[in-house]
Amino acid sequence: MLSAFLAVLRRDLLLAWRGRADLLVTLAFFVVVVCLFPFGVGAETNQLRAIAPGVLWVAALLASLLALHRLFAQDHADGTLEQLLLSSEPAVLWVLAKICAFWLTTGLPLVLAAPALALLFDIEEGALPVLTLSLALGTPILALLGAVGAALTLGVRGGGMLLALLVLPLYVPVLIFGAGAVEAWLGGSGAAAHLLLLGGGLAGALALAPWACAAALRIAME
Amino acid sequence: MTTPSRAVTRNPEGILRFAAPQQFYPLAGTLAPWFAQAAAVLTAIGLYIGFFVAPTDFQQGEVYRVIFIHVPAAWMSMLIYLVMAFWAAVGLVLNTRLSFIMCQALAPTGAMFCFLALWTGALWGKPTWGTYWVWDARLTSQLLLLFLYFGFIALTRAIEDPRRADRAGAIIALVGAVNVPIIYFSVQWWNTLHQGASVSLTKAPSMATTMLAGMLVMALAAWMYAIAVALWRVRALILERERHTEWVGEVLEAEGRAR
Numbered sequence: 001m002l003s004a005f006l007a008v009l010r011r012d013l014l015l016a017w018r019g020r021a022d023l024l025v026t027l028a029f030f031v032v033v034v035c036l037f038p039f040g041v042g043a044e045t046n047q048l049r050a051i052a053p054g055v056l057w058v059a060a061l062l063a064s065l066l067a068l069h070r071l072f073a074q075d076h077a078d079g080t081l082e083q084l085l086l087s088s089e090p091a092v093l094w095v096l097a098k099i100c101a102f103w104l105t106t107g108l109p110l111v112l113a114a115p116a117l118a119l120l121f122d123i124e125e126g127a128l129p130v131l132t133l134s135l136a137l138g139t140p141i142l143a144l145l146g147a148v149g150a151a152l153t154l155g156v157r158g159g160g161m162l163l164a165l166l167v168l169p170l171y172v173p174v175l176i177f178g179a180g181a182v183e184a185w186l187g188g189s190g191a192a193a194h195l196l197l198l199g200g201g202l203a204g205a206l207a208l209a210p211w212a213c214a215a216a217l218r219i220a221m222e
Numbered sequence: 223m224t225t226p227s228r229a230v231t232r233n234p235e236g237i238l239r240f241a242a243p244q245q246f247y248p249l250a251g252t253l254a255p256w257f258a259q260a261a262a263v264l265t266a267i268g269l270y271i272g273f274f275v276a277p278t279d280f281q282q283g284e285v286y287r288v289i290f291i292h293v294p295a296a297w298m299s300m301l302i303y304l305v306m307a308f309w310a311a312v313g314l315v316l317n318t319r320l321s322f323i324m325c326q327a328l329a330p331t332g333a334m335f336c337f338l339a340l341w342t343g344a345l346w347g348k349p350t351w352g353t354y355w356v357w358d359a360r361l362t363s364q365l366l367l368l369f370l371y372f373g374f375i376a377l378t379r380a381i382e383d384p385r386r387a388d389r390a391g392a393i394i395a396l397v398g399a400v401n402v403p404i405i406y407f408s409v410q411w412w413n414t415l416h417q418g419a420s421v422s423l424t425k426a427p428s429m430a431t432t433m434l435a436g437m438l439v440m441a442l443a444a445w446m447y448a449i450a451v452a453l454w455r456v457r458a459l460i461l462e463r464e465r466h467t468e469w470v471g472e473v474l475e476a477e478g479r480a481r
Contacts, residue, residue: 166376170397219390
């Protein structure tokens with residue numbers, strides 16, 4: 001069972017590496033969106049400092065949303081998905097492997113880039129680990145929830161906008177606790193509660209989302 | 223295309239036989255007008271109590287009377303989502319087509335009530351709080367509920383194969399139902415962290431009995447309306463889905479002759 005998980009993970013990572021330009025697009029989108037905000041709200045330092053956690057989180061959320069359609073689309077087009085569903089391995093397992101690979105290739109770069117971007121907003125340096133940790137805990141939840149939406153809208157006309165409509169309301173709690181963690185730290189009340197809640201959310205999503213996603217894929221491929 | 227559900231092939235006795243669209247279609251047709259009439263009568267009574275019997279509020283004056291539409295609409299919008307999730311679960315477990323149809327028939331009504339609650343809330347907020355909108359926990363979660371309704375409706379409409387649309391819709395309804403409490407509590411916490419309770423919705427002044435009565439009657443009217451509209455929509459959906467079958471042809475012919 002573990003070998004199937006590792007095989008799918010390795011395959012997806014390899015495919016992502018071969019087409020690495022796509023991954024850079026997600027990262028570039030994240031960077032550009034974050035850099036747009038000072039133009040919109042003005043470059044006043046205090047104001048930028050105040051909105052920084054929210055801006056970084058919203059941008060990370062949009063970037064991972066934009067990448068979601070790639071999660072199953074290619075495998076759907078070339079028939080790999082059908083073969084995987086027909087295989088004797090439990091669907092939950094390889095679905096989880098695909099989501100893992102997806103997060104490693106799209107979520108992790110965002111997590112790593114975020115502290116550097118935060119410096120553009122003049123965030124206190126002590127808050128950077130909190131920001132990174134909140135993103136490291138939060139973006140996997142985004143990937144897990146988004147995978148369910150991606151599976152449901154697989155091959156549906158107008159899928160991209162539909163996916164956003166389905167998934168964004170579900171992202172709200174993650175956004176609240178993610179950006180809230182940084183703000184709580186800056187406010188002096190400590191980020192532990194927010195981070196623990198994010199961790200709990202990750203555990204819950206990890207337990208439930210792959211099942212829902214596998215069920216959605218079966219429905220899509222019937 | 224769609225395979226006949228097990229309920230049809232086994233021909234069960236009792237109430238379960240209405241799980242077959244063919245059996246449910248005439249039943250819905252019989253029941254819907256009754257519910258519609260009940261809704262009309264209850265609305266008339268409720269509005270009469272609301273506008274003529276209930277006393278003027280000593281703090282808010284006459285404007286509070288929007289409560290007789292606002293609160294029942296908000297209740298219904300939340301209840302209908304739960305009922306949808308219930309039918310979605312029933313459909314996925316028992317594999318009955320009618321459950322999915324019911325789920326989809328309820329969605330537009332739920333969205334309508336949700337929108338109505340937000341709209342009347344905004345109109346009520348302006349004179350009492352001085353603003354149409356505050357990012358209060360209840361308002362925000364109601365807004366997100368509206369987005370969940372939109373997502374469900376958009377997804378079920380976008381998928382052409384009815385079988386896939388049914389199941390995909392059921393999954394998103396269930397995922398949404400799991401998330402509704404999480405959204406509610408997260409939003410509540412977020413709100414209390416950001417700003418002190420500038421507007422307290424929870425401290426409701428003790429209500430006059432007639433006010434409560436009017437609100438409850440209006441809530442009942444909303445129930446009746448929702449049931450009637452859902453039944454009619456179920457009938458339309460059944461006809462659309464089963465248009466290739468013989469019995470639909472017979473039914474439509476009979477209805478044409480009656481006219």
